[in-house]
Amino acid sequence: xxxxxxxxxxxxxxxxxxxxxxxxxxxxxxxxxxxxxxxxxxxxxxxxxxxxxxxxxxxxxxxxxxxxxxxxxxxxxxxxxxxxxxxxxxxxxxxxxxxxxxxxxxxxxxxxxxxxxxxxxxxxxxxxxxxxxxxxxxxxxxxxxxxxxxxxxxxxxxxxxxxxxxxxxxxxxxxxxxxxxxxxxxxxxxxxxxxxxxxxxxxxxxxxxxxxxxxxxxxxxxxxxxxxxxxxxxxxxxxxxxxxxxxxxxxxxxxxxxxxxxxxxxxxxxxxxxxxxxxxxxxxxxxxxxxxxxxxxxxxxxxxxxxxxxxxxxxxxxxxxxxxxxxxxxxxxxxxxxxxxxxxxxxxxxxxxxxxxxxxxxxxxxxxxxxxxxxxxxxxxxxxxxxxxxxxxxxxxxxxxxxxxxxxxxx
Amino acid sequence: xxxxxxxxxxxxxxxxxxxxxxxxxxxxxxxxxxxxxxxxxxxxxxxxxxxxxxxxxxxxxxxxxxxxxxxxxxxxxxxxxxxxxxxxxxxxxxxxxxxxxxxxxxxxxxxxxxxxxxxxxxxxxxxxxxxxxxxxxxxxxxxxxxxxxxxxxxxxxxxxxxxxxxxxxxxxxxxxxxxxxxxxxxxxxxxxxxx
Numbered sequence: 001x002x003x004x005x006x007x008x009x010x011x012x013x014x015x016x017x018x019x020x021x022x023x024x025x026x027x028x029x030x031x032x033x034x035x036x037x038x039x040x041x042x043x044x045x046x047x048x049x050x051x052x053x054x055x056x057x058x059x060x061x062x063x064x065x066x067x068x069x070x071x072x073x074x075x076x077x078x079x080x081x082x083x084x085x086x087x088x089x090x091x092x093x094x095x096x097x098x099x100x101x102x103x104x105x106x107x108x109x110x111x112x113x114x115x116x117x118x119x120x121x122x123x124x125x126x127x128x129x130x131x132x133x134x135x136x137x138x139x140x141x142x143x144x145x146x147x148x149x150x151x152x153x154x155x156x157x158x159x160x161x162x163x164x165x166x167x168x169x170x171x172x173x174x175x176x177x178x179x180x181x182x183x184x185x186x187x188x189x190x191x192x193x194x195x196x197x198x199x200x201x202x203x204x205x206x207x208x209x210x211x212x213x214x215x216x217x218x219x220x221x222x223x224x225x226x227x228x229x230x231x232x233x234x235x236x237x238x239x240x241x242x243x244x245x246x247x248x249x250x251x252x253x254x255x256x257x258x259x260x261x262x263x264x265x266x267x268x269x270x271x272x273x274x275x276x277x278x279x280x281x282x283x284x285x286x287x288x289x290x291x292x293x294x295x296x297x298x299x300x301x302x303x304x305x306x307x308x309x310x311x312x313x314x315x316x317x318x319x320x321x322x323x324x325x326x327x328x329x330x331x332x333x334x335x336x337x338x339x340x341x342x343x344x345x346x347x348x349x350x351x352x353x354x355x356x357x358x359x360x361x362x363x364x365x366x367x368x369x370x371x372x373x374x375x376x377x378x379x380x381x382x383x384x385x386x387x388x389x390x391x392x393x394x395x396x397x398x399x400x401x402x403x404x405x406x407x408x409x410x411x
Numbered sequence: 412x413x414x415x416x417x418x419x420x421x422x423x424x425x426x427x428x429x430x431x432x433x434x435x436x437x438x439x440x441x442x443x444x445x446x447x448x449x450x451x452x453x454x455x456x457x458x459x460x461x462x463x464x465x466x467x468x469x470x471x472x473x474x475x476x477x478x479x480x481x482x483x484x485x486x487x488x489x490x491x492x493x494x495x496x497x498x499x500x501x502x503x504x505x506x507x508x509x510x511x512x513x514x515x516x517x518x519x520x521x522x523x524x525x526x527x528x529x530x531x532x533x534x535x536x537x538x539x540x541x542x543x544x545x546x547x548x549x550x551x552x553x554x555x556x557x558x559x560x561x562x563x564x565x566x567x568x569x570x571x572x573x574x575x576x577x578x579x580x581x582x583x584x585x586x587x588x589x590x591x592x593x594x595x596x597x598x599x600x601x602x603x604x605x606x
Contacts, residue, residue: 283505289497326470328462410452 005251008390018383025377032370046117046360049109051371053119054356056102057210058231058349059378060095060154061202065235067092067161068198074164074191077184079402080262080409083254086397087242089168090389091235092161094382099154101381106150106210110143119360122216133217141213149209153201160194171397180401202228214359218296222281227355229274233317234348236266237341242386244338251395254407257332261411264331267344271321274348278314299362306358306365313354317347349375415558415585417443418566419542420575422551425451431553431573432457440566443556446546465530469523476518480511532587540583541592 029052036048066088073081081088109117114124121127121134122141128134134141167187175183207227212219220226240263246252285293300310321340330336353367397403422428425447435442436459445458484507488494493501528534546552553570557563557580567578 279505279508283508286505287497287499328466 005253006394006396008246008251008387008395010387010391011249014383014387018380018387021376021380022384023380024373025380028370028373028377032374035370042116042118043361046119047357047366049105049112049117050119050356050360051374052105053109053210054352055349055371055374055378056098056105058234058352059375059382060098060102061206061227061231062234062238062345062348063091063094063098063382064157064161064202065232066239067095067157067164067194068202068232069235069239070164070168071191071194071198074187075195077402079405080259082400082402082406083396083409084239084243084246084252084259085168085400086390086393086395087246087252088239089165090386091238091242091382093165093389094385095154095161096158097381097385098378099158103150103154107147110146119214120216122213137216140208141216146209149205153206156197157201160190160197164190164194168397169393171400171403172394174399175401184401202231211355214356215296217292220281220285220293220296222277222284226274226277226281229270229277230317230348230351233267233270233274234345236263236270237344238382239263240267240337240341241345242390244334244341246390246395247334254396258409258411259406260334260337261328261331262409264325264337264340265411267340268321268325268331271318271325271344275314275318275322278318296359299358300354304358305363306354309350309354309358309365309367313347313350316343317351320347413585414582415556416563417542417581417583418555418557418563418570419579419581420553420555420570420573421543421545421577422553422574423576425551427574428551428553429454429457431570431575434573435553435555435569438569440569441556441560443554445554446542446552448547448549448551465523465526468526469519472522473515473519475522476515477511479518480514481507484510536589537587538590538592539587540581540585542581542583 032048032051036044039045069081069088070085070092072078073085109119110123114121114127122137123143128138139145164187167183167190170183202224204224207224208219211227212223240260243252243255243259243263247255282297285297298304300306304310320343324330324336324340330340353371357365357367420431422431428445428447428451432442432445432454436457442458445454447454485502488503489501496503499506532539542554543550543552553575555566555570557566563580567580570578
């Protein structure tokens, strides 16, 4: 192993790209603010904040999925991912940064209240007082709880993620068998804590509070799982993209097609899982045909304004990965996997778009450069933070007990 | 069903076996089959076996399942016996998708199992010749086909040169038959060590 390839040196082009993308994001934010945010029209204001809400939550949950990947594989005693485990670790380093941005946006929307945006109806006391359904939900859907819980969500993701990353660094020093056993146990304990918190947040309360409460009258028991599936598969695609980038740049010498194959399998499987939830959510509502529930699908299917987005979303997030990733060779081909990963990241961004926008502005789709600019800004932040985190520590934790298992991994 | 002549080499560990497979293929002997007590990663590649096609078969079975379920339900509910179920349209596609999915899984799973059994000639009462009974326990057994071309003694020498702990020559049935194994073979007495 040559020392020069043990550490990732952030190339100048990479840096310029990430700064450039962040620049585009800031520019889009400013232009968007003057076009929509500062307007007197409440629909414009809602659209401005809804775009920020969509992008920040999507990219926060996606980067956080990288830490879920690590903790889930720790708990499953998985060894195969060890040769590239520093990559998801580095991606999860973006959670605190994007978390703070998300927190600011969410607080602004909640405190801005009914006069600033039409996003969270339940923040308005008058509306709640005259609305039996919202009143019934108010023990959960209220401003203090929302704020405390949101701060806890983002804070604990960041803290537990930080702890798991720190433990990972201990595997850069040689350890005996006894130490190795203790080390695995320590990993297991912290990973379980993270997973428990993950279950209480991403798999349940987070999507309810942040996204489902846009349609405060409506609810779906599938919603959190659906959101989780969406961000989990795009998190996997993000990990894959960084792994392939580093591999192309000559790093990660032990990572090979076997590992790529398994990442491809993961994306294949969870694209199907996403489609399963997508369909389950729809079918239960279609079958029961209760007006309170079907209202969610009115703008989304049939004659709704978002039906194009909705079905396109289904094609690129399910049909494309399902048919293309089915073949063994396409999961082992770097080009195919790269293209599919890009499609998946974009596709689930679009999924979040229709989840948020079709509820905030159900009458027409108004997707323009503002949305893409904000998204690119977040991509820039992820690139910058991940690149920095990658360059700080060795790319491979040489003395991890499972290291050898990962090197000789065979699919 | 033809009788053929085989040279059987028994190896004690998989490292010797891998090495031997490589050498045997290079030297041009006809590799009939390799029997191992557990699956060995990469052995199929060393033996030069092509990738399995069972997934293609599975895909076709699955597609058959989807279209059968879809076609049958369409025929029943729109042509043969239309019923008003909860005011839903007769062509109630969302309600059929779970059934189409289940039928896809059923046909592809069952189809693949049956195909696998057919390809491996596995069925109740079907018997095949065992070259070495301990290949199911702790021995790695390589079988060379010497019915044409290579002389058996030459092949035997070659195998023991590669580290086989035991080499013997067997004349055996290549296909399968119905019935039982004879007692002799069960005890492994028909094998005569050539060294």
